[in-house]
Amino acid sequence: MRTTLPLILSFLIGMFMLGEFFVPHWRYQMVKGFILEFGTLLASAAFLLGIINLIQVNLPKIKNREKDWGYKALMLGSMVITIIVGLAEGSHRMQAYELATVQGSPTEEIQEIEVDESLKIMALSTPEGSEMPAVAIEVSLPLQADQEGIKLAPDADPRFKLTRRKIPLNNIDKETSGGTQDNQIIQYTLTGNKSIEQIEVLESGGASTLMMPRNRPSIRKTIAYKWIFDRIFIPLSATMFALLAFYIASAAFRAFRARNLEATILLAAACIVMLAQVPIGEQLPFIGDYLAQFKEWILDTPNVAATRAIYIGGALGAISTGLRIVLGIERSHLGGD
Amino acid sequence: MMTCFLYCFFVLFISVGQAAKPLDQSLRAPTNLKVSAPTNDGGTRLKIQWEMPRKWSFYIMDGDRIVGVVDHDKRAFDFKGNIEDVDFPDEESRLEAQKSATQELSNRLKVLWVDPSKLPTIVNASDIERSGQLLTHKIELDPKGKIKWSIPSDSFRLSLYRLEMPAGHTCEESDVNCLEKGKWKVIKSNIKGATREYIDTVTDNPRKKPPEERYWYKMGVFPAGPASTESGKLYEELLVSSMESEIVSGKPHASWVKKASGIYLLFALILAVGILMFHYTRKARSGAKMAIRRIPGIDAIEEGIGRATEMGKPVLYVPGIDSLEDIQTIASMLVLGEISKTIAEYQADVIVSCCIPIVREVADEVVKAGFYRAGHPDAFDPTSVRFISSEQFAFCAGTNGIMYRQKPATNIYLGRFFAESLILAETGYVNRAIQIAGTAEASQLPFFIAACDYTLIGEELFAVSAYLSGDPRLVSSLKASDVIKLVIVALLAIGVCVIGFGFKDFLTWFNYS
Numbered sequence: 001m002r003t004t005l006p007l008i009l010s011f012l013i014g015m016f017m018l019g020e021f022f023v024p025h026w027r028y029q030m031v032k033g034f035i036l037e038f039g040t041l042l043a044s045a046a047f048l049l050g051i052i053n054l055i056q057v058n059l060p061k062i063k064n065r066e067k068d069w070g071y072k073a074l075m076l077g078s079m080v081i082t083i084i085v086g087l088a089e090g091s092h093r094m095q096a097y098e099l100a101t102v103q104g105s106p107t108e109e110i111q112e113i114e115v116d117e118s119l120k121i122m123a124l125s126t127p128e129g130s131e132m133p134a135v136a137i138e139v140s141l142p143l144q145a146d147q148e149g150i151k152l153a154p155d156a157d158p159r160f161k162l163t164r165r166k167i168p169l170n171n172i173d174k175e176t177s178g179g180t181q182d183n184q185i186i187q188y189t190l191t192g193n194k195s196i197e198q199i200e201v202l203e204s205g206g207a208s209t210l211m212m213p214r215n216r217p218s219i220r221k222t223i224a225y226k227w228i229f230d231r232i233f234i235p236l237s238a239t240m241f242a243l244l245a246f247y248i249a250s251a252a253f254r255a256f257r258a259r260n261l262e263a264t265i266l267l268a269a270a271c272i273v274m275l276a277q278v279p280i281g282e283q284l285p286f287i288g289d290y291l292a293q294f295k296e297w298i299l300d301t302p303n304v305a306a307t308r309a310i311y312i313g314g315a316l317g318a319i320s321t322g323l324r325i326v327l328g329i330e331r332s333h334l335g336g337d
Numbered sequence: 338m339m340t341c342f343l344y345c346f347f348v349l350f351i352s353v354g355q356a357a358k359p360l361d362q363s364l365r366a367p368t369n370l371k372v373s374a375p376t377n378d379g380g381t382r383l384k385i386q387w388e389m390p391r392k393w394s395f396y397i398m399d400g401d402r403i404v405g406v407v408d409h410d411k412r413a414f415d416f417k418g419n420i421e422d423v424d425f426p427d428e429e430s431r432l433e434a435q436k437s438a439t440q441e442l443s444n445r446l447k448v449l450w451v452d453p454s455k456l457p458t459i460v461n462a463s464d465i466e467r468s469g470q471l472l473t474h475k476i477e478l479d480p481k482g483k484i485k486w487s488i489p490s491d492s493f494r495l496s497l498y499r500l501e502m503p504a505g506h507t508c509e510e511s512d513v514n515c516l517e518k519g520k521w522k523v524i525k526s527n528i529k530g531a532t533r534e535y536i537d538t539v540t541d542n543p544r545k546k547p548p549e550e551r552y553w554y555k556m557g558v559f560p561a562g563p564a565s566t567e568s569g570k571l572y573e574e575l576l577v578s579s580m581e582s583e584i585v586s587g588k589p590h591a592s593w594v595k596k597a598s599g600i601y602l603l604f605a606l607i608l609a610v611g612i613l614m615f616h617y618t619r620k621a622r623s624g625a626k627m628a629i630r631r632i633p634g635i636d637a638i639e640e641g642i643g644r645a646t647e648m649g650k651p652v653l654y655v656p657g658i659d660s661l662e663d664i665q666t667i668a669s670m671l672v673l674g675e676i677s678k679t680i681a682e683y684q685a686d687v688i689v690s691c692c693i694p695i696v697r698e699v700a701d702e703v704v705k706a707g708f709y710r711a712g713h714p715d716a717f718d719p720t721s722v723r724f725i726s727s728e729q730f731a732f733c734a735g736t737n738g739i740m741y742r743q744k745p746a747t748n749i750y751l752g753r754f755f756a757e758s759l760i761l762a763e764t765g766y767v768n769r770a771i772q773i774a775g776t777a778e779a780s781q782l783p784f785f786i787a788a789c790d791y792t793l794i795g796e797e798l799f800a801v802s803a804y805l806s807g808d809p810r811l812v813s814s815l816k817a818s819d820v821i822k823l824v825i826v827a828l829l830a831i832g833v834c835v836i837g838f839g840f841k842d843f844l845t846w847f848n849y850s
Contacts, residue, residue, distance in 0.1 A: 018607070022600060024379040025591045030544040043660070043695045050694030050724035057720045068742060233728070240730035244756060247763040248784075255787035307779045310795040312825060314777035317799030318664040319610050320818040324803075325667065327611070329618065329810050332674035332802060333667075333703055 007328045014326030054079065082228055089225045269298055365390045366580040367495065367556045372587025375536060377850070380591025381543045385497060385554050386534040387582065395472075396465045397484065398447040403462055410531045413485045416446075448472040448486050493558055495528040497535055500553035500584075507550050510586055516553060539589060547589050556582040599849030609824075610817050617813030627812040634773055634791035635804045641747030641771045642679050651686035651721075652676075653745035655736060655761065656700060657752020657776070658692040658729055664799075665777055666696060669752035670703050671802035676749065677707025679805075681716055688739060689722040692732040697724040733757035737764045750774040750789070751798060754781045762788035775801065 013035060020032050058072040258264040275281040276295035282288045324330035367387035375384045397405040397414050405414045425431040449469030456464055477485040500519040502508065508515035525535055537554075540547040558580050621627050645652045654676065656669040673689065680687045689704060691697035701722040708717040725735035737760065740748070748765040750758070751774070758774075758781040765772045766788050774785035775793030785792045793801065796818070803811035835843045 022595050022604060023593055024377050024595050025593050026379040026381055026544060026546060027591070028593075029379055033544040039662070043693075046694035046698050047727075049698055050727075053694075053697060053720075053722075053724045057723050060720075068738075071738070233731075236734075237728065237730040240734055240760065241756060244760055247759045247788075251759060251763055251784060251787040255783075310777065310779045310782070313794075313796035313822065314799070316610075316818045316821055316825070317668075317777070317796035319607060320614065320814045321664060321668050321671070321799045323607070323611055323614060324811065324814050325671075327614070329614065329814060330671060330802065332706075332806065333670055333699070334706070 003331060003334045006334050007331070011326055011328060014322070018322075018326070051079070082225075085224045085228060273298055366558050366582045368582065370554065370556060370582050370585045372552070372554055372585050374587065374590035377592055377595045377597060378590065379543060380589045381540050381547055382536050382538050383552055383554075383587050383589055384534060384536050385556075385587075387556060388533065389530070393450050394453050395486075396449045396451055396469060398449060398462065398465065400445040401462045403460070403465060410533075412487060412531075413483055416484045446476065446484070448476060448484070493530050494526070495530065495532070496523055496557045496559065497525040497528065497537070498522060498555050498557065499524045499537065499539075502549060508553065508586075510551065513584070516584065519553070521555070551586050551588050553584055553586045555584045595849075597849050598846045602847060603849060606821065610821055613817030613820055614814045617816045618810045621809030621813045627809045627816065629800075629804060629812050629815060632793070632797055632800065632804060634775065634793045634797065635801050637771070637773050637791045638676060638749065638801075638805070639679060641749070641773060642676070642683050642685055644771055645746035646683040646685040648746045650744055650746040651688050652680055652747045652749065653736075653739060653743075653765075653770070654687060654689045655748070655750045655752070656689065656691060656696060657750075657754050658732060658757065659753035660693050661695050661699060663753050665753040666693075668799050668802065670696075670699055672751050672798075672805065673700060674703045674707050675802055675805040677704040678711045681708040681711030681713045684713070684716065686718070687721050688743065688745065690732075690736045690739060691722065691724050692729070693727060694724050697722055729755065729757055733760050736761055740764050740768050740770070744768055745770055748772045750776070750785070751793070751801065752776065753778055754785075759784035759788060765789075 017032065017035070019028065055076065058076055062069045062073050062076070252270075256263070256267045256270060258267050272291065273295050275284075276291045281291050284291065321330070325333070368390055369386075369388045371386045373384050373386070374380070375382055393409045395407045395409070395411065395414070396403055397407070397416065399416075404416060407414050425434065449465055449471055451465055451469040455468045472486060498521045500508075500516060501522045502519040506515075506518055508519070524537055528535065537552075539549070539552055617627070642652055654673060656673060657663075657666055659666050661667065661670075677687060687704065689697075689700045691700055701719075704722055705714070705717050708714050723739075726732045739745070740761075741764070745765075745768075748761075748770045750761060750772070754761075754774075754776050755778070758776070758778075762772060762774060762785055772789035773791045773793070774789040775798040776782060776785065777795045777798055779795070782792065782794060800815050803815055832843060
């Protein structure tokens with residue numbers, strides 16, 4: 001019974017979830033949604049167990065003054081502070097997230113909008129004919145849009161101020177700016193009364209875009225949580241990520257030592273690609289143009305071929321692993337042979 | 338002497354002057370409005386299609402020569418102009434020559450709107466000049482020779498309305514009077530003039546039955562501008578300046594089975610893997626020998642555990658940073674079961690560093706079960722499976738800390754990794770641990786290959802648990818996927834040949850939407 005029930009459950013739920021690819025009916029999707037929500041609930045509950053595990057692992061080490069116990073104390077202390085602040089300001093943060101789901105766009109160019117907690121509004125354009133539904137909005141901010149851009153509404157409260165700033169596109173990720181080919185986008189910043197800290201509206205691709213939440217958010221009360229996130233967590237994460245540059249250099253140094261034929265081919269390919277990526281590569285006499293073409297060939301032909309082979313093999317491996325579990329052939333995760 | 342290519346086109350805006358007759362700008366409502374349920378839909382969407390009354394062709398003329406014809410819904414044409422190889426003494430004279438060439442081209446180039454029904458069967462330039470209307474709008478040439486233009490009718494926009502009925506009211510298709518009870522709502526405004534269909538999701542929740550049986554639609558056409566660009570406008574306000582289409586209705590239809598050739602193929606693939614697995618499992622049970630090629634990376638796992646035992650140091654196991662839904666994490670958990678059994682047999686220590694809490698819970702059970710299977714349940718240390726952090730780089734920092742403090746002799750990274758892969762692997766390298774990595778994440782493989790002693794590439798990750806267990810039933814599943822791989826390689830070869838011979842429909846067999 002210890003393994004039979006999990007096996008039956010694995011089979012039933014596994015087969016049901018597999019059916020999702022083949023059955024589009026809303027009733028089927030409803031049951032699937034229920035199962036997924038159940039999974040989300042379990043995963044959320046596991047967070048609590050994760051915290052307990054953190055305490056179980058680290059608290060004894062602090063008590064026993066083991067090596068680097070101070071770091072562990074700092075980590076547990078930070079966790080406690082963040083939890084307290086998060087719980088205290090949680091309802092306000094939830095309000096801000098809720099706002100992020102009820103917005104829309106007045107133009108057909110922009111249909112998907114993300115509003116983060118600080119209300120920086122980012123718009124992603126969707127190709128014409130996309131199946132993504134448009135969301136009509138209720139204009140509640142004192143702005144209006146026309147072909148020339150975004151302006152303050154004539155009846156706007158005089159305390160509101162709208163500023164316009166051009167940002168060169170090379171400073172912004174093209175993806176997040178809707179992949180526009182223009183060399184700049186226009187950023188609007190609305191400053192207003194106490195309930196609106198700052199709302200930024202991005203305009204790109206020549207289309208006026210105006211995005212806004214339905215209600216004026218009151219995010220001022222989430223300052224402590226945001227401060228922890230923006231001033232401590234993000235810089236620390238960025239620091240870790242930045243270390244990658246040095247690790248790449250040391251790993252590349254080892255990988256590019258021409259010890260055998262394969263390593264020599266790797267070295268040659270890497271030199272060509274690196275040289276063609278930088279401006280000096282194009283300026284090289286005689287080979288400049290060929291170098292760029294050869295780089296494209298390396299990236300588009302052998303590289304893509306190998307990557308696809310890995311993906312195809314991986315997909316087949318995934319199918320067979322999935323079937324092994326669903327059909328009960330693989331049982332090691334259940335603790336039995 | 339500088340040799341340059343003189344290109345006849347680069348970005349410019351030219352107004353091709355002297356308008357003959359102005360283009361008809363009057364608004365006309367869409368016609369032939371049709372509402373249908375999209376194929377393979379769950380019963381929550383409706384497809385609305387329409388036509389615009391005008392149809393025309395664009396003729397592109399270089400002087401008195403017709404250089405191209407495009408349909409009414411196109412606004413671009415690839416113009417292959419002349420490229421002359423000319424020598425110039427300096428950059429200034431090249432630019433001068435380019436300017437005059439552009440001027441010359443702009444004087445010659447024309448785009449004419451023509452109603453095809455007014456043309457004779459055999460068309461010549463004079464017919465076009467006589468029946469066509471010269472486009473007076475901006476024409477743009479890009480450096481690759483593509484001409485783009487817009488026409489006044491592009492300046493109209495369409496709006497789509499849906500009838501919102503009061504709760505409990507439904508209207509039958511024949512009962513048009515019933516429509517008065519409902520209220521029209523703008524569901525999509527600012528639709529471009531060239532658009533001919535829109536898919537409307539009739540319910541907010543695609544996992545619930547749509548609130549109404551039948552949905553009614555109509556469309557309006559507006560001049561482009563502020564009036565039609567504000568989505569928040571009320572239907573009544575928009576109505577003032579619109580022309581409207583007929584009212585049509587449709588019912589959503591929920592399909593139980595998706596019908597697409599790609600879906601059938603996917604089903605066949607899964608079925609084939611399943612049948613082959615059963616076939617090889619039966620063969621294995623009857624005593625047939627299941628051979629599997631040696632994979633050095635997997636063999637090294639046991640060596641690594643032995644090394645850790647000899648050195649009296651732990652084995653560090655990282656199951657990636659993705660959640661439990663990911664198949665790579667699931668495969669990693671299966672491998673962890675086998676590895677923890679071996680570790681328990683060797684009486685070594687293991688540290689499992691987890692990024693996702695639910696993965697930690699499963700890993701905890703799996704390691705416990707591994708120690709149990711090895712006959713050493715008492716050797717299991719509950720703090721050996723650790724939750725570090727669910728944030729990528731915090732997890733990375735925490736795991737690096739374990740490597741620096743506890744100096745594991747062997748690091749095993751199996752699962753799905755992202756940017757942290759190299760940070761982890763390089764830290765392990767600096768600590769002189771034997772490192773075995775495996776992932777199906779192609780972008781991270783080069784990092785693991787550079788920094789680890791052994792790397793399991795793609796599918797090898799999914800073969801580890803079967804390989805380690807040596808169970809013929811599990812090995813048989815590898816056989817099944819190998820057979821399918823052969824079929825796929827054959828299909829690829831066939832596909833290359835077939836498409837090479839021009840049979841492009843071959844690709845549609847794989848369409849799954």
